[in-house]
Amino acid sequence: MFFVLSKTLGIMLLPINLLIYIGLLGVILLLTRFARLGRRLMALSLVLLAICGFTPFGSALLYGLESRFPPWDASHGAPDGIIVLGGSIDADLSEAHGSAVVRTAADRIIAAAALARRYPDARLVFTGGSPYLVSSDAREADYAGELFESLGIPRSRLIIERRSRNTVENAEFSKALLNPKPGERWLLVTSAFHMPRAVGLFRKAGFDVEAYPVDWRTGNAVHPLLRFTSMANEGLARTELGMREWLGLLAYHLAGKTDDWLPGPPARP
Numbered sequence: 001m002f003f004v005l006s007k008t009l010g011i012m013l014l015p016i017n018l019l020i021y022i023g024l025l026g027v028i029l030l031l032t033r034f035a036r037l038g039r040r041l042m043a044l045s046l047v048l049l050a051i052c053g054f055t056p057f058g059s060a061l062l063y064g065l066e067s068r069f070p071p072w073d074a075s076h077g078a079p080d081g082i083i084v085l086g087g088s089i090d091a092d093l094s095e096a097h098g099s100a101v102v103r104t105a106a107d108r109i110i111a112a113a114a115l116a117r118r119y120p121d122a123r124l125v126f127t128g129g130s131p132y133l134v135s136s137d138a139r140e141a142d143y144a145g146e147l148f149e150s151l152g153i154p155r156s157r158l159i160i161e162r163r164s165r166n167t168v169e170n171a172e173f174s175k176a177l178l179n180p181k182p183g184e185r186w187l188l189v190t191s192a193f194h195m196p197r198a199v200g201l202f203r204k205a206g207f208d209v210e211a212y213p214v215d216w217r218t219g220n221a222v223h224p225l226l227r228f229t230s231m232a233n234e235g236l237a238r239t240e241l242g243m244r245e246w247l248g249l250l251a252y253h254l255a256g257k258t259d260d261w262l263p264g265p266p267a268r269p
Helices: 003-008 013-028 037-053 057-066 091-097 105-116 142-151 166-176 192-204 233-252
Strands: 080-084 123-127 158-161 186-191 209-215
Touching: 003 013, 013 037, 013 233, 037 057, 037 233, 057 142, 057 192, 057 233, 080 105, 080 166, 105 142, 105 186, 105 209, 123 142, 123 166, 142 158, 158 166, 166 192, 186 192, 192 209, 192 233
Parallel strands: 080 123, 080 186, 123 158, 186 209
Antiparallel strands: none
16 A cells, blocks of 8 residues: 555655646636636746756755765675665566666666675675556566676576565565575665665664665765756756655655654664
């Protein structure tokens, strides 16, 4: 049920979509005796869309997430395993073209392959099914082996988890598949903006992981405040990505799927 709601109500409530709904409502009200309210709603929608699309607002949202976890410290030694979250491969397009199609977050796979070469004894896991409410039987994990093999990692080394539809299931199914032992060190490879939610869900599932953030979208603290973008190329996309993640953090916490609203690095002893 949570998955269905996230793919229906959750998408409808994204701020960018809400602003469009407000604008459309304003257009409809122009034809009624509430035309004055309609004009105000249209103006409000346009102004807020401009703020979301042209200003650094979206970059600032992402920076708040990306700065939560520092880069992984390799000085503590080799990990026992590497988990890379899906989200890079479009399974339906891959099925249609008969080859792996990577649309976003390619750094997840590239970084995981580099780690696998660096630590040849570490177990390598890819977890990802289909994130769509309605889809074919194609799954991201079915095409991951092809990509890792092209990066020098044999398919035989890759452990596949293909049933998960979202990050909650990534965590729960990976825990069941791998049965991590106390004292083992597992790296979690995902986009930096997604790391707080991912780590929180893995912790809730009882799977202690070390964050290995990749796929950064912002730079230092000043960068998000100075980056003005085009609405079509980055502005609205960054705002939607950031708002989706912040709302996801809130929704998952309220649903009891994470212990902290904004998970962060473990406290130092």
